[in-house]
Amino acid sequence: MPVRGWIEIDERYCKGCELCLNACPQSVLSLDMDRLTPKGYHPAQLSADGCTGCAICAIVCPEAAITVYREVSTRRARSIAA
Amino acid sequence: MTRQLLKGNEALAEAAIRAGVEAYFGYPITPQTEVLEYFSKRMPELGRTFLQAESEVAAINMVYGAACTGTRVMSSSSSPGVSLMMEGISYIAGTEVPLVLVDVMRGGPGLGNIAPSQGDYNQIVHGGGHGDYKPIVLAPASVQETIDFMDLAFDLAEKYRAIVVVLMDGNIGQMMEPAELPPMRPVVRSEPDWAVTGAKGRERRILSSIYIQPEEEEIVNIRLLKRWNQIEANEVRFKEYFVDDAELLVVGFGTAGRISLSAVRAAREEGIRVGLLRPITLSPYPYARIRALAGQMKGMLVVEMNSGQMLDDVIRAASGRVPVEFYGRLGGMVPFPDEVLEEIHRMAAQPASPNGNPRESWMKRLAIIEG
Amino acid sequence: MTTNAPTELVYQRPESFTETVTHYCPGCTHGVAHRLVAEVLDEMALRERTIGVASVGCSVFAYNYFSCDFVEAAHGRAPAMATGIKRVLPDRVVFTYQGDGDLASIGMAEIVHAAGRGENITVIFINNANYGMTGGQMAPTTLPGQKTTSSPYGRDVEQMGFPIRMAELLATLDGAGYIARRSLHDPKNIRQAKKAIRLAFEAQVRGSGFSMVELLSTCPTNWGMTPVEALRWVEERMIPAFPLGDYKTME
Numbered sequence: 001m002p003v004r005g006w007i008e009i010d011e012r013y014c015k016g017c018e019l020c021l022n023a024c025p026q027s028v029l030s031l032d033m034d035r036l037t038p039k040g041y042h043p044a045q046l047s048a049d050g051c052t053g054c055a056i057c058a059i060v061c062p063e064a065a066i067t068v069y070r071e072v073s074t075r076r077a078r079s080i081a082a
Numbered sequence: 083m084t085r086q087l088l089k090g091n092e093a094l095a096e097a098a099i100r101a102g103v104e105a106y107f108g109y110p111i112t113p114q115t116e117v118l119e120y121f122s123k124r125m126p127e128l129g130r131t132f133l134q135a136e137s138e139v140a141a142i143n144m145v146y147g148a149a150c151t152g153t154r155v156m157s158s159s160s161s162p163g164v165s166l167m168m169e170g171i172s173y174i175a176g177t178e179v180p181l182v183l184v185d186v187m188r189g190g191p192g193l194g195n196i197a198p199s200q201g202d203y204n205q206i207v208h209g210g211g212h213g214d215y216k217p218i219v220l221a222p223a224s225v226q227e228t229i230d231f232m233d234l235a236f237d238l239a240e241k242y243r244a245i246v247v248v249l250m251d252g253n254i255g256q257m258m259e260p261a262e263l264p265p266m267r268p269v270v271r272s273e274p275d276w277a278v279t280g281a282k283g284r285e286r287r288i289l290s291s292i293y294i295q296p297e298e299e300e301i302v303n304i305r306l307l308k309r310w311n312q313i314e315a316n317e318v319r320f321k322e323y324f325v326d327d328a329e330l331l332v333v334g335f336g337t338a339g340r341i342s343l344s345a346v347r348a349a350r351e352e353g354i355r356v357g358l359l360r361p362i363t364l365s366p367y368p369y370a371r372i373r374a375l376a377g378q379m380k381g382m383l384v385v386e387m388n389s390g391q392m393l394d395d396v397i398r399a400a401s402g403r404v405p406v407e408f409y410g411r412l413g414g415m416v417p418f419p420d421e422v423l424e425e426i427h428r429m430a431a432q433p434a435s436p437n438g439n440p441r442e443s444w445m446k447r448l449a450i451i452e453g
Numbered sequence: 454m455t456t457n458a459p460t461e462l463v464y465q466r467p468e469s470f471t472e473t474v475t476h477y478c479p480g481c482t483h484g485v486a487h488r489l490v491a492e493v494l495d496e497m498a499l500r501e502r503t504i505g506v507a508s509v510g511c512s513v514f515a516y517n518y519f520s521c522d523f524v525e526a527a528h529g530r531a532p533a534m535a536t537g538i539k540r541v542l543p544d545r546v547v548f549t550y551q552g553d554g555d556l557a558s559i560g561m562a563e564i565v566h567a568a569g570r571g572e573n574i575t576v577i578f579i580n581n582a583n584y585g586m587t588g589g590q591m592a593p594t595t596l597p598g599q600k601t602t603s604s605p606y607g608r609d610v611e612q613m614g615f616p617i618r619m620a621e622l623l624a625t626l627d628g629a630g631y632i633a634r635r636s637l638h639d640p641k642n643i644r645q646a647k648k649a650i651r652l653a654f655e656a657q658v659r660g661s662g663f664s665m666v667e668l669l670s671t672c673p674t675n676w677g678m679t680p681v682e683a684l685r686w687v688e689e690r691m692i693p694a695f696p697l698g699d700y701k702t703m704e
Contacts, residue, residue: 005463017480017680023640041479056640058464062484063475064491068463105541131540135533136566143530143563147506147537150524155541173527278522278538280545282501288516290507290525 005053005070009044013065016041020057020066026050029057085262090225091116091255093263094184094248097232098156099124102269103182105131105155107144109163112196113252114186117158130269131155138163142170142183149179150289152277154236154269158184160252161202162193171245172211176291178306179276180239182232184248186255189414197414198252200336203391206247207365214303216310217245218317219365223340225259227362233264238317242309243276249364251337251387253416310366319362320371324350328357330429331375333396334385335361337416342385345422354430364392372399381434382406385422387415390441397440405434408444467491469500471520480680482637482670483511486579487518489647490550493654494521503546504538506531508560510552511585529560532567535574546657548575554584557593557619564623571628571662575653578619578665581672582691589675593617596694601675616694620667624700630662632701636669638687642697649699661703669695 014037021029021044030047037043044057053070088096095117098106106121118134125132131148135141141157148155159167164185174181187202189195207219218238222228228250235246273279278289293299323343325331334342339360346358359375361368376382382404384393390408397406409425411417469491477483494500503521507513509528516523526534531549539547556564556578567574583601584590590603594616598607620634631653635646646668653664669691671683678686 004458010466013474015479019480019680019684022681022684039474053463055464059640059643060485062477062480062482062488064466064470064484064488067465069460070463071458072461105537107537133536133540133570135536136562139530140533140536140563140566143527143533144537144540146526146530147524147534148541149537150534151504151538151542153541155537169527170530177525278504278524279542280502280504281520281522286520286522288523288525290516290523292513292525294514 002052003070003073005051005068007046007051007057007069008067010065010067011037011043013063014041014043015039015063016043017062018044019060019062020044023056023060025054025056026052085260087258088225088261088263089116089256089258090228090250091186092120093225093261094228094232095120095124096263097229099128100264100266101233101236102154102267103130103156103236104153104269105148106157107133107135107141107148107155108157109135109138109141109159111138111160111163113188113198114158114160114184114255116255117184138166139170142167145181146170146174146177146179149174149181150177150278152272152274152279156182156184158186160186160188161190164202164205168211171217172213172215173291175211175215175245175306176213176302177289178243179289180243181245182235182239182248183245184250186250186252188252195414196252198337198387198416199412199414200251200338200387200391201412202249203364203386203388206249207367215245215306216365217247218242218313218363219247219249220362221249221335221364222254223336223360224261225254225257226261228254229261229263242313244309244313249336253337314366317363318366318368318370320368321360321362323358323360325357325359325375328355328378329380330354330356330426331379331382332356332358332385332422332426333361333372333382333392334358335364335392338385338387341417341419342422344419345426348419348423349426354426356426356430367395367399369395369399372396373401373403376400376403379404381429383425383429384408384440385417386410387417388412390444393440402436405436405438406440407434407438408440410444467495469494469520471518473517475518476514477511478674480671480673480683481511483579485637485643486577486668486670487515489643489650490548490577491519492647493651497651497654497658499546499654502544503548504542506535506538506547506549508549508551508555510555512550512552512579513586515550529555529558530563531555532560532563532572532574532576536567536570536572539572539574543573546575546654548577548654550577550579552579552585553581553592553594557617564619565626568623568629568663568665569626571630573657573660573662574664575657576663576665577650578667579670580619580667580695581670583672583675585672585675589672594695596690618695620665620700623663623665628663629665629701630703631656631664633699634667634669634695634697636687636692636697638669638671638684656703667695
């Protein structure tokens with residue numbers, strides 16, 4: 001089962017450039033067309049389930065706006081707990 | 083310390099070393115190449131930094147980088163090379179880090195020649211790189227003065243975070259004279275509170291000359307101006323000879339001043355009441371002293387190896403209180419003392435018109451001389 | 454998203470990247486290049502002994518985005534300024550960050566000689582085939598036929614010559630220790646770019662000579678494209694003209 005991940009996009013930095021949308025292998029990102037960042041851009045957002053915490057969005061983001069988390073996989077979790 | 087026979091270019095380099103200069107970046111150009119060559123030999127002996135850059139443009143920017151670290155650093159060049167350095171000098175002024183630059187002047191404009199001249203007075207004293215800043219300019223007239231001014235140059239540059247140019251006529255770099263070098267001072271490795279050296283254990287620093295908001299740039303410009311006002315108030319230097327009872331005042335800097343001194347001495351022996359004022363700082367200029375002396379004089383004679391650049395500063399200082407005349411040689415020609423003596427005779431016998439145009443009348447006299 | 458499983462942080466903004474919002478256009482890969490350099494400075498723990506030299510171009514305010522000591526150079530002169538700093542402080546890490554006008558046009562003499570002398574500095578060279586900051590004029594890296602604001606009919610090689618390949622050119626110099634060209638147009642290439650940047654800084658720390666990473670980058674605004682379209686242009690047009698690879702490596 002794929003690891004579950006999630007991201008936080010800091011709206012101070014996001015300029016709605018869509019590079020993360022374009023790069024996401026799970027296609028779980030979209031621009032939020034109902035909101036504007038303080039600088040007036042439509043920010044990117046997680047808009048579907050399926051993020052694996054692969055961090056490809058963070059790799060392509062020119063603003064380092066994305067923080068990526070994921071669940072530790074069960075095998076690793078067991079070895080951590082041990 | 084003993085007096086030795088020293089060549090100007092080599093003496094200034096050794097004097098800078100003894101004043102604790104830690105790095106030299108330069109480029110060959112006549113008539114100051116010996117400065118570069120001397121440093122290339124001495125700096126490695128002392129474990130200090132030397133590098134011949136690929137051009138004067140690169141050299142001044144290497145100096146700029148090193149200066150940003152708080153290192154005592156200098157460069158040297160001659161007229162065409164100094165033109166290449168103007169951009170770098172402006173950036174250094176805008177960043178407010180210290181610079182010591184030696185300019186050994188030669189005939190110009192353009193490629194000109196390698197003979198001595200004073201043709202860069204306006205470029206260095208009034209012009210230079212773009213923007214609102216003024217350099218401190220020292221004008222030695224001998225190898226000894228050149229030696230003495232190197233230490234002074236570094237101290238002034240660091241005290242005021244200013245540009246200091248040691249403006250030498252080409253012959254001073256080339257000639258050999260008996261002179262005394264100071265003792266070796268240890269290199270003082272201190273880090274000024276603005277220096278960029280790697281942000282270990284402190285807040286990081288930025289050194290830049292860019293202030294994209296005009297409001298901020300204005301504040302910087304005013305800060306530079308206030309610092310200049312302090313320099314003007316405290317750092318004017320000049321030498322005077324025979325002025326107490328003088329009716330005629332000769333004003334000349336560097337070699338022109340030194341040659342004029344010979345003429346003034348000869349004139350005094352003939353009983354002519356003439357004196358000499360030789361500015362040491364061309365910037366800040368001794369306006370106040372010349373203005374004061376103008377009150378007691380019947381005439382002033384400015385002697386230069388150019389077309390009359392300091393002349394305009396003397397006219398301004400005289401404030402119309404006394405006629406000002408001019409004698410100059412150009413293109414690398416150096417006047418003889420008897421040429422200046424003849425001018426003194428002429429002025430003593432026949433007072434100048436206060437409404438004259440000094441350059442025009444000088445050019446007419448030159449025509450008479452050339453025949 | 455809430456979870457009861459243990460979680461780990463996979464990626465966050467590097468420490469050497471300040472909190473200042475950049476002025477770069479949306480999707481401009483200057484930001485990616487900055488981020489990669491910041492990540493390497495963090496990973497190699499170099500921040501406290503690094504001095505950056507900003508140049509003139511879109512990245513003129515680079516010093517606002519890196520949290521190390523920084524100086525600002527005149528246009529093209531960054532390698533000379535970096536030389537001055539490195540020569541007097543040889544144990545610090547000195548890098549320049551330059552665009553194609555700064556490095557390959559007005560600064561051509563300075564970069565060639567810094568590389569020729571083998572100065573132990575690291576140069577990050579952003580190649581986006583135009584002069585970005587001043588509005589998209591022709592650069593020494595502009596492609597034949599490419600329209601810019603100063604080559605409105607397209608770069609005519611008869612009149613305006615051919616693009617200059619800086620990585621190849623500098624690699625001919627014995628003083629060069631590590632010269633590589635990478636691209637920032639997709640995640641795989643970005644990862645490889647980061648590795649090259651890391652090798653470049655390692656070359657400096659080891660004293661292996663001059664190091665440079667040329668990064669093919671986008672300029673969506675002046676190319677008149679969306680950020681995503683611009684990535685395609687790098688891949689399809691720039692890479693054939695500026696092949697990726699290692700042009701000089703340390704033995």
